[in-house]
Amino acid sequence: MMKRRETRTVDIGGVKIGSGYPIAIQSMAKTDTRDISSTVGEVLRLEKAGCEIVRVAVKTKEAARAICEIKKEITIPLVADIHFDHKLALEAVRNGADKIRINPGNMKDEGDLERIIDVCEEKSIPIRVGINSGSLMEMHTGRADPDEIMVKSMSEYLEYFNKRGFSDIVISLKSSDIRVVIGAYRKMAVRCDHPFHLGVTAAGLPEDGIVKSSIGIGALLLDGIGDTIRVSLTGDPVSEIYPAQSMLQSTGSRTFGPEIIACPTCGRCQVDLVSIVEELKARVMSNRSWVGKKPLIIAVMGCEVNGPGEAKAADVGIAFGKNKGVIFRKGEILKTVAAEDAVEELLKII
Numbered sequence: 001m002m003k004r005r006e007t008r009t010v011d012i013g014g015v016k017i018g019s020g021y022p023i024a025i026q027s028m029a030k031t032d033t034r035d036i037s038s039t040v041g042e043v044l045r046l047e048k049a050g051c052e053i054v055r056v057a058v059k060t061k062e063a064a065r066a067i068c069e070i071k072k073e074i075t076i077p078l079v080a081d082i083h084f085d086h087k088l089a090l091e092a093v094r095n096g097a098d099k100i101r102i103n104p105g106n107m108k109d110e111g112d113l114e115r116i117i118d119v120c121e122e123k124s125i126p127i128r129v130g131i132n133s134g135s136l137m138e139m140h141t142g143r144a145d146p147d148e149i150m151v152k153s154m155s156e157y158l159e160y161f162n163k164r165g166f167s168d169i170v171i172s173l174k175s176s177d178i179r180v181v182i183g184a185y186r187k188m189a190v191r192c193d194h195p196f197h198l199g200v201t202a203a204g205l206p207e208d209g210i211v212k213s214s215i216g217i218g219a220l221l222l223d224g225i226g227d228t229i230r231v232s233l234t235g236d237p238v239s240e241i242y243p244a245q246s247m248l249q250s251t252g253s254r255t256f257g258p259e260i261i262a263c264p265t266c267g268r269c270q271v272d273l274v275s276i277v278e279e280l281k282a283r284v285m286s287n288r289s290w291v292g293k294k295p296l297i298i299a300v301m302g303c304e305v306n307g308p309g310e311a312k313a314a315d316v317g318i319a320f321g322k323n324k325g326v327i328f329r330k331g332e333i334l335k336t337v338a339a340e341d342a343v344e345e346l347l348k349i350i
């Protein structure tokens with residue numbers, strides 16, 4: 001079993017992240033933050049889907065001031081994403097932001113950074129120091145490996161924060177190249193004990209973005225690295241949440257529902273296995289009591305080739321034949337049921 005990298009704890013508006021706490025799922029609203037009702041609507045949809053921390057873009061003073069009103073309507077912590085203008089960070093914190101995300105390289109000078117640290121320190125608000133490979137000029141010179149450049153740059157920022165005595169920091173090192181992402185986080189992991197926000201930036205449309213994020217974030221999670229994750233997709237932010245949950249469950253990091261093992265089906269299958277698995281999954285996942293527990297393994301297999309083996313090995317399994325299936329519980333045959341009754345019979349046992 002993988003061991004989590006040990007980190008300090010950072011409290012983001014009541015959601016604690018770090019090695020002592022579950023890996024939190026976050027996303028970002030795509031609305032204009034000044035449009036309070038649209039932003040609240042989007043955050044509420046994200047909350048319902050399972051998002052645990054939400055970020056909003058703060059481009060103007062009006063957007064920073066809208067945070068105060070948005071926060072009255074939502075229950076998850078809100079992170080203000082700030083670039084270029086330190087005054088927006090000060091305004092966002094004054095208006096109740098639970099965390100500030102900055103890229104120190106985008107600030108005009110150290111004085112601006114100093115003022116952000118002052119206000120965050122005063123209000124006990126953490127800062128995500130997030131660098132993206134695209135924002136580092138040195139990346140394009142070819143003089144060093146991109147992941148090395150990101151780690152060097154982040155180490156310099158951390159040195160500054162350390163000298164200033166501010167340690168309430170979460171780190172992110174994002175790139176659209178998953179090899180750079182994995183390399184940078186692995187190298188940074190041995191240099192500090194700050195929690196990591198993992199993500200592959202600009203991963204693209206869901207069909208590519210989910211694959212890229214699964215490899216990048218998944219590889220790090222299997223190393224025990226990562227304390228909060230965001231799957232960045234070009235699309236509705238709600239579509240980021242299920243892949244994030246699935247990544248956490250597949251890597252053994254968290255449980256959101258039973259583990260359903262299902263065969264891909266082939267010409268040997270004599271039942272509508274796809275519909276059976278879809279119905280079973282929808283019905284078991286509607287029960288929220290699974291969250292946080294050891295996942296129950298359910299196997300649904302199309303025929304007698306691999307079916308009995310997988311079904312026996314699972315907590316509950318079914319191996320289908322012609323229009324019927326044999327149900328197993330903890331390795332023992334329990335009963336034979338008609339294919340049309342399979343979902344109900346499995347649910348009774350589950």
Ligand code: SF4
Binds near residue numbers: 263266267268305306
């Ligand atoms: S279990 Fe049977 S139906 Fe399913 S893929 Fe294997 S051989 Fe085909």
